Amino acid sequence: MASSLACLPFFLLLLPCLLLAQNTGNIEVGDSITAVDNGAQPWLSPSGDFAFGFRQLEKRELYLLAIWYNKIPDKTIVWYANGDNPAPARSKLELTADRGLVLTSPQGTEIWKSDVNLGDAENGFMNDTGNLILSNSASEILWQSFDHPTDTLLPGQTLKRLSPGQTLESGGQMLSSRLTETNFSRGRFQFRLIPDGNAVLNTNNLPTGFAYEAYFWSNTVDSNTSNAGLRVVFDDSGYLYVLRASGKRELLTTGTVASAAENYHRVTLNFDGVLVQYTRPRNSTGNGGNWSIIRSMPDNICTDLVGQKGTGPCGFNGICQLSRDRRPTCSCPQRFSLLDPNDDYGGCRPDFYAQFCEDVSNSPKDFDFLELENTDWPTSDYEMYTPYNIEECQKACSEDCFCNVIVFKEGTCWKKKLPLSNGRLDEKVNGKAFIKIRKDDSTRRETPSGPLPFPYEKKNKDNLALVVSVLLGGSVLVNLVLSFYSFFFSHNKSKRIPQGTERGAESNLRCFSYKELFIATDGFKEVVGRGSFGIVYKGLLEMGTKVPVAVKKLDKIFEEGEKEFRTEVKVIGQTHHKNLVQLVGFCAEGQHRLLVYEFLSNGTLANFLFKEAKLGWSQRTQIAFGIARGLAYLHEECSSQIIHCDIKPQNILLDDHYDAKIADFGLAKLLLLDQSQTFTAARGTKGYVAPEWFRNMPVTVKADVYSFGVLLLEIICGRKCVDTEVSAERAILTDWAYDCYQDGIISALVENDEEAVNDMKKLERFVKVAIWCIQEDPTLRPTIKMAILMLEDFVQVAAPPCPCPFTSVVG
Ligand SMILES: *[C@@H]1O[C@H](CO)[C@@H](O)[C@H](O)[C@H]1NC(C)=O
Ligand SMILES: *[C@@H]1O[C@H](CO)[C@@H](O)[C@H](O)[C@H]1NC(C)=O
Ligand SMILES: *[C@@H]1O[C@H](CO)[C@@H](O)[C@H](O)[C@H]1NC(C)=O
Ligand SMILES: *[C@@H]1O[C@H](CO)[C@@H](O)[C@H](O)[C@H]1NC(C)=O
Ligand SMILES: *[C@@H]1O[C@H](CO)[C@@H](O)[C@H](O)[C@H]1NC(C)=O
Numbered sequence: 001m002a003s004s005l006a007c008l009p010f011f012l013l014l015l016p017c018l019l020l021a022q023n024t025g026n027i028e029v030g031d032s033i034t035a036v037d038n039g040a041q042p043w044l045s046p047s048g049d050f051a052f053g054f055r056q057l058e059k060r061e062l063y064l065l066a067i068w069y070n071k072i073p074d075k076t077i078v079w080y081a082n083g084d085n086p087a088p089a090r091s092k093l094e095l096t097a098d099r100g101l102v103l104t105s106p107q108g109t110e111i112w113k114s115d116v117n118l119g120d121a122e123n124g125f126m127n128d129t130g131n132l133i134l135s136n137s138a139s140e141i142l143w144q145s146f147d148h149p150t151d152t153l154l155p156g157q158t159l160k161r162l163s164p165g166q167t168l169e170s171g172g173q174m175l176s177s178r179l180t181e182t183n184f185s186r187g188r189f190q191f192r193l194i195p196d197g198n199a200v201l202n203t204n205n206l207p208t209g210f211a212y213e214a215y216f217w218s219n220t221v222d223s224n225t226s227n228a229g230l231r232v233v234f235d236d237s238g239y240l241y242v243l244r245a246s247g248k249r250e251l252l253t254t255g256t257v258a259s260a261a262e263n264y265h266r267v268t269l270n271f272d273g274v275l276v277q278y279t280r281p282r283n284s285t286g287n288g289g290n291w292s293i294i295r296s297m298p299d300n301i302c303t304d305l306v307g308q309k310g311t312g313p314c315g316f317n318g319i320c321q322l323s324r325d326r327r328p329t330c331s332c333p334q335r336f337s338l339l340d341p342n343d344d345y346g347g348c349r350p351d352f353y354a355q356f357c358e359d360v361s362n363s364p365k366d367f368d369f370l371e372l373e374n375t376d377w378p379t380s381d382y383e384m385y386t387p388y389n390i391e392e393c394q395k396a397c398s399e400d401c402f403c404n405v406i407v408f409k410e411g412t413c414w415k416k417k418l419p420l421s422n423g424r425l426d427e428k429v430n431g432k433a434f435i436k437i438r439k440d441d442s443t444r445r446e447t448p449s450g451p452l453p454f455p456y457e458k459k460n461k462d463n464l465a466l467v468v469s470v471l472l473g474g475s476v477l478v479n480l481v482l483s484f485y486s487f488f489f490s491h492n493k494s495k496r497i498p499q500g501t502e503r504g505a506e507s508n509l510r511c512f513s514y515k516e517l518f519i520a521t522d523g524f525k526e527v528v529g530r531g532s533f534g535i536v537y538k539g540l541l542e543m544g545t546k547v548p549v550a551v552k553k554l555d556k557i558f559e560e561g562e563k564e565f566r567t568e569v570k571v572i573g574q575t576h577h578k579n580l581v582q583l584v585g586f587c588a589e590g591q592h593r594l595l596v597y598e599f600l601s602n603g604t605l606a607n608f609l610f611k612e613a614k615l616g617w618s619q620r621t622q623i624a625f626g627i628a629r630g631l632a633y634l635h636e637e638c639s640s641q642i643i644h645c646d647i648k649p650q651n652i653l654l655d656d657h658y659d660a661k662i663a664d665f666g667l668a669k670l671l672l673l674d675q676s677q678t679f680t681a682a683r684g685t686k687g688y689v690a691p692e693w694f695r696n697m698p699v700t701v702k703a704d705v706y707s708f709g710v711l712l713l714e715i716i717c718g719r720k721c722v723d724t725e726v727s728a729e730r731a732i733l734t735d736w737a738y739d740c741y742q743d744g745i746i747s748a749l750v751e752n753d754e755e756a757v758n759d760m761k762k763l764e765r766f767v768k769v770a771i772w773c774i775q776e777d778p779t780l781r782p783t784i785k786m787a788i789l790m791l792e793d794f795v796q797v798a799a800p801p802c803p804c805p806f807t808s809v810v811g
Contacts, residue, residue: 029121033092035054049264051070055077065080065093067079078266079152080184082112091111098121099113101134123136129146131144150176151177152266153232159175160193160231169209174190175190175268175269177189177190186209193229198214198220199242201273203215203307212309213307213308226246227248233249236260238257238260238263255294262281272345274327278291279292300322301313301322301327301328302424302426306378307422312421312423315339317349318345320422320424336351356402366438367398367437375433376424377405378422380419381407382402385412386411388408392413403416405417408433512596514594517596529604534553535553536550541584549597550597551596554593569588577633581653600655610720623659627652627662632785636783641701644668644704644707645699646707647711652711687720688707688721690778702781706781708787710734712770716770717733717749721733746763750763765791768800769797
């Protein structure tokens with residue numbers, strides 16, 4: 001979803017010609033489309049409401065063959081062919097006569113096909129109902145997407161009753177959830193009409209699809225079979241019901257449904273197991289529209305789902321809490337952390353070694369209990385005592401080396417073993433859970449030895465989450481962990497030899513004469529930027545071919561000798577990182593000091609953030625990551641640490657792919673070799689400058705982290721950090737952002753940016769990280785590496801405190 005939105009402007013440009021060229025809905029034998037970046041033109045239904053084609057997945061090199069609402073900004077997907085088997089780039093979909101639609105990889109492997117068994121296909125048609133239909137020359141339907149539902153029903157679509165033993169594989173019709181919001185592989189939940197006539201929601205065992213107990217029933221069974229449920233129907237007017245064999249309708253939709261002529265309707269089995277009927281005005285094509293909920297089933301998945309087998313909505317050991325939209329939110333108990341830090345619904349594992357009777361010398365006195373209010377895991381018990389009080393219950397557990405958790409409720413005590421399933425936090429529980437931990441903490445798992453995983457690689461992230469899961473416990477621990485991390489990273493630094501740093505570091509810089517650069521820039525004619533240290537000109541250098549460069553003429557008068565200049569320039573020249581603007585050479589002749597950089601045609605981030613075409617949310621987040629990585633390199637990986645001192649959007653350049661590159665690093669040191677405090681006020685740029693500059697405090701890399709935090713907010717919100725043209729309470733971005741965060745209205749920060757609003761988790765994470773970065777107290781700020789881990793969601797982000805606890809802000 002997000003990925004295709006990134007190319008929205010481009011797509012909109014294409015739209016008019018698509019409408020002209022392709023809007024008949026017809027697909028002929030031999031027609032094909034190819035999965036390519038941005039360019040794949042989907043087949044549209046006659047009205048343009050639905051499109052059929054390729055959607056780029058979050059893993060950008062993979063594509064999903066799908067049908068989606070094409071007129072609404074979120075381009076909600078309603079059907080997909082190859083969720084379990086995403087297609088690589090340049091895969092091709094073709095309509096063939098004998099095999100229907102065939103999706104093949106560039107290597108020629110068949111990825112998916114819509115079998116047509118009844119004869120040759122003549123014609124394909126993307127209907128305005130969202131149904132993709134293949135028919136023969138006699139207009140008989142050979143195959144239609146409505147017969148092969150994925151996770152969504154559209155008006156006009158039905159589910160047949162399963163025959164005994166029938167599964168998805170053997171052609172049974174059912175809704176099957178995706179694995180996660182963005183991973184379309186088969187998920188853990190199903191909506192089926194089972195042979196006894198009941199429409200049910202149930203979990204299933206993933207590898208086999210074996211269905212576990214149901215957690216929702218339509219109650220349409222009847223011992224008189226001619227009265228039991230026969231079909232699930234989502235009718236043309238948007239009512240969902242179970243049709244009994246007798247012809248009677250048992251409505252699942254509650255209330256009245258708005259007209260289908262003016263509204264879209266869909267029923268989707270969400271990845272978290274909640275079946276939701278949604279509606280949305282057809283004409284709200286702008287940013288304002290959204291899907292509103294008509295009915296969610298079940299009423300409370302956290303408490304309704306109690307399987308003897310399977311994990312529950314939140315995975316093993318997880319705790320489910322219903323949010324206002326009746327969808328589950330998952331968390332881990334204290335001292336547990338997410339098994340997969342990127343998957344809130346994937347379950348939790350203990351950060352300690354739970355007791356398993358491995359050591360009989362343990363004494364009951366060694367144990368303590370963590371209390372969890374209104375929490376229960378209703379299954380997984382192996383003993384029950386009643387009547388009992390809490391003390392007796394705890395004593396029984398601490399004396400029992402098999403016992404890991406107890407639940408106590410109204411005089412009854414249950415002993416439980418790991419893993420726990422179907423965890424819930426709900427007032428209805430009316431009881432308490434206690435997790436057994438060791439008093440001396442001796443079994444808390446240590447950091448794995450050896451270097452920590454490089455944050456740019458997603459490998460081994462579990463270990464990280466393990467350590468940092470203590471963050472969950474409370475924000476007091478944050479600093480401890482943060483400093484632990486900073487220590488670890490800096491400690492580790494000396495051992496790591498970053499790519500490209502040592503290699504060829506000495507020699508790559510070219511020394512130019514002033515005359516050469518004068519000619520290359522045509523007499524310093526074309527100004528492309530004005531930085532804090534001088535003017536930047538465009539130039540063309542003869543290096544085999546003409547290579548464009550940016551030549552920065554430093555405006556400071558240099559008392560320092562050429563030697564010091566060369567030393568510093570060499571340090572800058574030794575940095576090689578894809579998120580840093582590469583220094584190509586320099587000139588130090590007489591009083592002239594010039595630096596020659598690679599030329600980036602897209603200019604500065606400031607142009608895109610505050611002017612011109614706006615960048616999409618996913619592009620903006622990519623840029624934020626780029627900047628953070630560039631900074632991490634400067635702070636922790638290059639041979640001598642570089643504090644940038646002037647991070648701001650004017651110093652971030654964008655390359656052809658809109659990847660961020662940091663400019664002007666190393667200049668602060670170069671130009672202010674006398675690091676006296678008197679200079680500090682002159683450094684940096686107002687609005688981005690960390691408070692310590694004004695406070696006679698030592699300036700460290702954390703000053704850059706502060707500026708990064710401000711910049712991150714600008715990137716999130718697409719506005720300047722100080723904007724006098726908006727209302728007073730919004731004028732100072734850092735204050736306003738914290739206010740919005742505090743008031744729980746983060747979406748106000750990205751008004752009209754539907755893509756960002758739809759990515760609320762990431763948005764919230766980014767805002768929280770930004771607020772951590774702009775903490776007034778530098779020690780509270782994370783290192784940039786830690787910020788990356790948090791942005792990447794490797795590490796849980798605790799709730800940040802107010803960035804300005806003191807009122808003594810210097811103007
Ligand atoms: C498209 O759907 C409508 C409504 O269900 C149906 O009447 C029509 O026949 C379909 N078109 C084709 C070409 O099948
Ligand atoms: C979806 O999740 C499955 C199981 O974790 C994984 O194997 C697959 O690679 C994921 N697909 C994508 C496109 O990320
Ligand atoms: C079963 O239901 C049908 C339709 O409602 C009814 O006509 C028939 O009499 C019922 N049979 C029995 C045995 O109750
Ligand atoms: C959409 O349609 C509804 C009902 O026809 C109408 O009240 C509303 O003003 C329309 N909205 C827009 C944005 O056109
Ligand atoms: C979605 O639409 C409903 C009904 O119009 C509205 O109450 C709600 O605030 C909207 N939500 C968002 C996030 O725009």
